[in-house]
Amino acid sequence: MATLYNQQDNNIRRTWFLMATFFGLIIAIGWAASYYYHSSAILYVAVVFSLVMNFVSYWWSDKIVLSMAGAKPLEHDQAPEIYHLVENLAITAGLPTPKIYLIEDPVPNAFATGRNKEHAVVALTSGLVQTLNKNELEGVIAHELSHIGNRDILLQTVVVTLVGFISILADMFTHSLWFGGSRDSEDRGGGVIVLVGIVLSILSPLVATVIQLAISRRREFLADASGALLTRYPEGLASALEKISRYNQPLEHASNATAHLYISNPFGAGAVKGMAKLFMTHPPAEERIQALRGMSF
Numbered sequence: 001m002a003t004l005y006n007q008q009d010n011n012i013r014r015t016w017f018l019m020a021t022f023f024g025l026i027i028a029i030g031w032a033a034s035y036y037y038h039s040s041a042i043l044y045v046a047v048v049f050s051l052v053m054n055f056v057s058y059w060w061s062d063k064i065v066l067s068m069a070g071a072k073p074l075e076h077d078q079a080p081e082i083y084h085l086v087e088n089l090a091i092t093a094g095l096p097t098p099k100i101y102l103i104e105d106p107v108p109n110a111f112a113t114g115r116n117k118e119h120a121v122v123a124l125t126s127g128l129v130q131t132l133n134k135n136e137l138e139g140v141i142a143h144e145l146s147h148i149g150n151r152d153i154l155l156q157t158v159v160v161t162l163v164g165f166i167s168i169l170a171d172m173f174t175h176s177l178w179f180g181g182s183r184d185s186e187d188r189g190g191g192v193i194v195l196v197g198i199v200l201s202i203l204s205p206l207v208a209t210v211i212q213l214a215i216s217r218r219r220e221f222l223a224d225a226s227g228a229l230l231t232r233y234p235e236g237l238a239s240a241l242e243k244i245s246r247y248n249q250p251l252e253h254a255s256n257a258t259a260h261l262y263i264s265n266p267f268g269a270g271a272v273k274g275m276a277k278l279f280m281t282h283p284p285a286e287e288r289i290q291a292l293r294g295m296s297f
Contacts (some may be wrong), residue, residue, distance in 0.1 A: 002178035019054045022162040044243040057161035070253045071101035071123045107251050108244045109263040112144040113157045120148045139237030146226035160257050177243045217283045238292040245285035
């Protein structure tokens with residue numbers, strides 16, 4: 001059974017595995033390109049690039065995510081009541097108070113990001129702040145603080161950066177295969193390399209999905225339970241999820257790369273239909289609400 005402590009350890013292991021996988025994929029793409037263009041320099045560049053991107057994803061991926069979401073810092077004077085909620089819950093959870101960011105969007109949603117609890121951020125949409133009452137908002141913030149405490153945020157945030165770069169590089173390599181190369185490359189088996197490049201470009205989006213699913217929907221259930229334990233009032237989060245799940249509009253800056261970060265699907269409740277349900281990044285809201293309302297202390 002998942003607990004706070006083994007969840008933390010698992011997320012650290014998964015983060016290192018993800019970085020190692022990214023390193024291997026970039027080396028594979030670099031090797032294919034260096035073979036095709038007869039230049040070992042390309043492989044060396046790929047090695048350096050993968051190391052740099054791993055470094056960037058660890059230290060600056062939270063800033064990249066916040067920029068992608070259109071989030072801006074929320075000053076204390078703008079919303080002192082929100083600051084007090086976050087500060088009180090952080091103290092209760094034994095966490096440093098995270099920075100608070102606001103996303104100007106009428107759709108209620110939220111996420112947490114950062115490489116560790118000392119550099120964590122909680123981002124809330126303006127729609128969330130305006131739609132939820134105090135108990136509901138407290139439940140959502142407690143959920144996001146639980147992600148910070150569980151160390152979900154490093155794994156979630158690194159995924160966005162690394163998977164994005166894999167997709168971009170595979171796409172660039174595929175285009176170069178169609179418009180570059182040489183007859184000698186073809187004589188040396190370049191046709192096989194072209195095939196490898198095409199396969200990589202096709203698999204990249206699937207890799208993104210598989211990695212996101214590997215972050216397991218279970219982490220949402222665990223964050224729900226941890227958040228409810230923090231507030232001692234599961235109904236607050238349950239009621240908040242009910243309100244959030246009624247919205248079918250997507251967030252203005254909704255992206256497949258960052259969808260798994262949010263407390264609820266940023267594309268709207270009706271966005272996932274048919275076979276797409278197999279690749280959901282979140283458990284159904286009904287199941288989460290039922291689990292919360294079945295909790296007792």
